[in-house]
Amino acid sequence: MRDVQTTLPRTNSSPWQSRPFHRQYLMRQANNLFDFFEAPSINPKGGFFELSDDGRPVTPDNATRQIHVTTRMIHCATIGSLIGRPGSDEIVDHGMQYLWNRHRDQRHGGYVWSLDDEGHVDPTKQAYGHAFVLLAASSATLVGHPLAPQVLADATEVINTRFWDDKAGAVREEFANDWSNITRYRGQNSNMHLTEALMAAFEATGDKSYLNKAERIAELIIARNAVPLGHRVAEHFHEDWSLDKTYKHESEMFRPSGTTPGHWLEWARLLYQLWVLGAKRHSWMPEAARNLFRSAVDLGWDKAHGGFFYTLDWDNKPAMREKLWWPVAEAIGAAAFISAHDVTEDYFQAWYRCLWDYAENHVIDHARGGWLSELSEDLRPGSRLFVGKPDIYHALQACLIPLYPATGSLTRAIIEADHTIKRGH
Secondary structure: OOOHHHHHHHHHOOOHHHOHHHHHHHHHHHHHHHHHHHHHHEOOOOOEOOEOOOOOEOOOOOOOEEHHHHHHHHHHHHHHHHHOOOOHHHHHHHHHHHHHHHHEOOOOOOEOOEEEOOEEEEOOEEHHHHHHHHHHHHHHHHOOOOOHHHHHHHHHHHHHHHHEEOOOOEEOOEEOOOOOEOOOOEEHHHHHHHHHHHHHHHHHHOOHHHHHHHHHHHHHHHHHHHOOOOOOOEOEEOOOOOEOOOOOOOOOOOOOOOEOHHHHHHHHHHHHHHHHHOOOOOOHHHHHHHHHHHHHHHHHEOOOOOOEEOOEOOOOOEOOOOEEHHHHHHHHHHHHHHHHHOOOOHHHHHHHHHHHHHHHHHHEOOOOOOEOOEEOOOOOEOOOOOOOEOOOHHHHHHHHHHHOOOOOOHHHHHHHHHHHHHHHO
């Protein structure tokens, strides 16, 4: 891989996001993702299939539906509806019906993590899953889905009464099906995605209590922890929110050990987005966002082969050396969002170009569609952590965030851009 630093001067020309060909490229990639995921993902019995590398259901007979897959597809189909992709509204409805009628626990309240045609597979109630319920409901609200208001109200109540810890300014992680406590663990990943969802809920409703919670989470995870750690985002905490550097979980997919540069990149965009939406009194946010991005690049980018290592240890050495699809997708979104505001900073635009070069040459599966979910250190396709192509969410947003104003979440930006076009006419 070429050294990005040597290419910085070339960004004195216009940003790629403003060039007609690049904008066509981005929309074409987004449409290719919709083509790969939408129709093949629909399970006629409700919910959505997870897909193999060639776009077929991984387990077609009695597929397990995990809540983050259901809700992310709702969110992405909403994006499809907002940009005018035919067929998207039916997919939103398909997902919302399954979310409300099956994932929702009508006895105890809340939403179960996973189920199949026969019933609950994992009936636990997890903050990570509920964050995506809130995101899906907020997105569906923007396209007027009839179930959206009640799902949004229900998810908000569950988060406020079951998960939210007002003293800490963050959410508790996980409960048993009957809401009995099963862990003292506290994690940043669920809180990061809740920050995304809270901003979306604020934009859908205008209720500033959502935004206030998002600000408090950012202060805890980033200002009080990541910034003192050299802009490295800590993943795992004890019940009192003291750092747990020794945490180890059997599932490295959702709770990887050490630190995860992809989450630093994700936070870089979310933090800037939060600042733009109304937290400008928090003057530390833009600088922290830029430094999170720089730290992820400096420590997490493989200078020999390209791509971000999945995890680092606390000595900043690569621990899990696989390159996954979602960190580069999040890096693209972050670089686009930050460079839209820091127009004099060549660094982020140079990295935006490099990241798309890498994605185009190594991650996008031009033969079969979608993005390869996992590559080895030397960029060969692998499947140690992920099987198939898990979902559309990260890659789709990487394609579309650069096309719209960096004024908030993607869904709201699409609506605002549409209104601007109408006023122009």
